[in-house]
Amino acid sequence: MAYPKKIYLVGMPGSGKSTFGKKLAERLGRQFFDLDEQIEKMSGMTIPEIFADAGEDQFRMFETYALGMITQLNEPSLIATGGGAPCFNGNMDLMNEAGCTIFLDTPLDEIINRVSNDRATRPLVNDMGDVKAEMTALYNERLTFYQQAKFTSDSDIEEIMSYLDAL
Numbered sequence: 251m252a253y254p255k256k257i258y259l260v261g262m263p264g265s266g267k268s269t270f271g272k273k274l275a276e277r278l279g280r281q282f283f284d285l286d287e288q289i290e291k292m293s294g295m296t297i298p299e300i301f302a303d304a305g306e307d308q309f310r311m312f313e314t315y316a317l318g319m320i321t322q323l324n325e326p327s328l329i330a331t332g333g334g335a336p337c338f339n340g341n342m343d344l345m346n347e348a349g350c351t352i353f354l355d356t357p358l359d360e361i362i363n364r365v366s367n368d369r370a371t372r373p374l375v376n377d378m379g380d381v382k383a384e385m386t387a388l389y390n391e392r393l394t395f396y397q398q399a400k401f402t403s404d405s406d407i408e409e410i411m412s413y414l415d416a417l
């Protein structure tokens with residue numbers, strides 16, 4: 251059977267959605283979209299600029315709009331979402347209705363290491379004082395959304411392919 255037309259990766263910032271998403275899209279032979287890149291193209295601003303100049307609420311509006319646009323495209327695609335995308339404006343329901351959602355469940359310690367080395371491009375993390383404590387709190391807040399994904403994996407491409415093959 252054909253794979254779902256839309257496959258979305260969800261998970262914490264730093265879990266590897268953008269990096270792993272490209273690999274998985276290649277393996278599936280389908281188009282890859284990074285939601286943040288689409289927002290940057292659409293707005294003509296970088297993600298840090300949007301947060302600084304327009305604020306997070308405006309960013310969330312752009313994010314939901316871009317997600318809707320990509321979801322409506324007819325061709326099959328793999329979409330790496332931003333870490334907050336599933337947690338606002340009913341986006342998780344939209345993704346679950348439109349296709350298949352996969353939670354990249356990278357261990358929190360690994361996520362904290364990665365984002366600590368990579369703060370400038372991540373406005374949410376850049377504003378954190380105690381990254382470890384605040385990332386842990388964010389993870390606990392968001393887990394309820396991420397757990398609504400149809401499948402969970404720690405970026406194991408073979409495990410994910412087996413799941414998709416069995417659909």
Ligand SMILES: Nc1ncnc2c1ncn2[C@@H]1O[C@H](COP(=O)(O)OP(=O)(O)O)[C@@H](O)[C@H]1O
Nearest residue numbers: 261262263264265266267268269270330364368
């Ligand atoms: N499997 C991996 N092993 C080690 N580092 C990784 C891995 N995947 C991603 N990274 C690094 O972690 C950071 C976050 O990855 P990214 O793909 O941007 O995550 P996300 O899109 O979920 O925020 C980047 O610096 C990236 O190079």
Ligand SMILES: O=C(O)C1=C[C@@H](OP(=O)(O)O)[C@@H](O)[C@H](O)C1
Nearest residue numbers: 262263264286332333334372373
């Ligand atoms: O977790 C978040 O709210 C965000 C995560 C980022 O994407 P990544 O998860 O790809 O880093 C980006 O959408 C924005 O900085 C907000």
Ligand SMILES: [Mg+2]
Nearest residue numbers: 267268331332
């Ligand atoms: Mg990303």
